[in-house]
Amino acid sequence: ESHVTTNWHKGKLDLLIRKLKHTHAMPVLLAASFTHEKEFQNLVNETCKFFIRYKAISALHASIFSSLYPALAQEIHQLKDRFTIKLVYPKFNEILCSKDPDNNYFITGIRNLRYQRKGDNKLLKCLLVTIEENWQWLNSGSTSCESRLKLEDKTRVFDFNNTTLEHLYPYSVGENEREENVEKIKNTIGNIVILDMTRNTKNDDKSFSQKKDNFINTGIGIHQYILEKTEWNEQDINELTER
Structure with missing residues (x-):
């Protein structure tokens, strides 16, 4: 080897x-x-x-x-x-x-991908990890395969067992905080990011504003985009899905 x-x-x-x-x-x-x-x-x-x-x-x-x-x-x-x-x-x-x-x-x-509470969510993880590894290229404006290969981040290994999926709008929400329009799309890719297990455990089912601090200094590109938001609603989910 x-x-x-x-x-x-x-x-x-x-x-x-x-x-x-x-x-x-x-x-x-x-x-x-x-x-x-x-x-x-x-x-x-x-x-x-x-x-x-x-x-x-x-x-x-x-x-x-x-x-x-x-x-x-x-x-x-x-x-x-x-x-x-x-x-x-x-x-x-x-x-x-x-x-x-x-x-x-x-x-x-992509739009049909759904988080499954009892599933392995393999495809969601695969896609989100691939996006993260190519985040620099995706935001560079380049479309060439050669450029993608050069810009790809190979410094971090995402262990599938320890890489978890985090809901930005919480998976479980109290009755008083439920947004019915968001409930319908909360398991789509626009509401989900990868996060290490320790930080995810801390987030539990906190609101977006309460969990934002756990996205600081993660080294994950999409988290920088999320940190610019003051709230996370239906429009934000749809925007991230289309992005």
């Missing part, structure tokens, strides 16, 4: 194969194992994003993997040390542009 391989990189491989169970990608990963280590890591990372975007969130048909991956694996194996991630970007983008040209499936998938 190389010193170049960090826990962050190991986490992406674990996410792709064990948590997302995207074993269709195994031929590509096997072929990439004969390339430079950095390019193998990049491939794992970008395949994670592609699968989350294409299948996990957008629910597009998995049959595309049967034609995509074997051909890509063969091409990577032939290139070996000459392979770079730049080969993969246009192939992934071509599929996304073909199957979801207006991002309608993706947008609908």
Whole structure:
């Protein structure tokens, strides 16, 4: 094992194969194992994003993997040390542009995500962690894949077991504080952020104004956006969903 391989990189491989169970990608990963280590890591990372975007969130048909991956694996194996991630970007983008040209499936998938009290909320966590890791790029105005890879934050490893989901408008609200319009959308992505377990426990079911201090100095980009708010209502939830 190389010193170049960090826990962050190991986490992406674990996410792709064990948590997302995207074993269709195994031929590509096997072929990439004969390339430079950095390019193998990049491939794992970008395949994670592609699968989350294409299948996990957008629910597009998995049959595309049967034609995509074997051909890509063969091409990577032939290139070996000459392979770079730049080969993969246009192939992934071509599929996304073909199957979801207006991002309608993706947008609908995001809007339909719901927090489940007794579920593992894997997709919500995956999406929110991916957004956080790419927060700098998302706010940079750049749209290139190369720029995204450079700006991606690889310094923090989000442990799925210890990374919790926090409701900004509380999950459980007293009868006098209930906002019926917000109750209908409180489990959507616009009302939920990632937070470490310790801070989440402190928040319990406090109101937004009471829990705001626990978003200070977390190092999480979306928390800076939240701290600018004085309250958290239906409009704020909808704005964050669309953002």
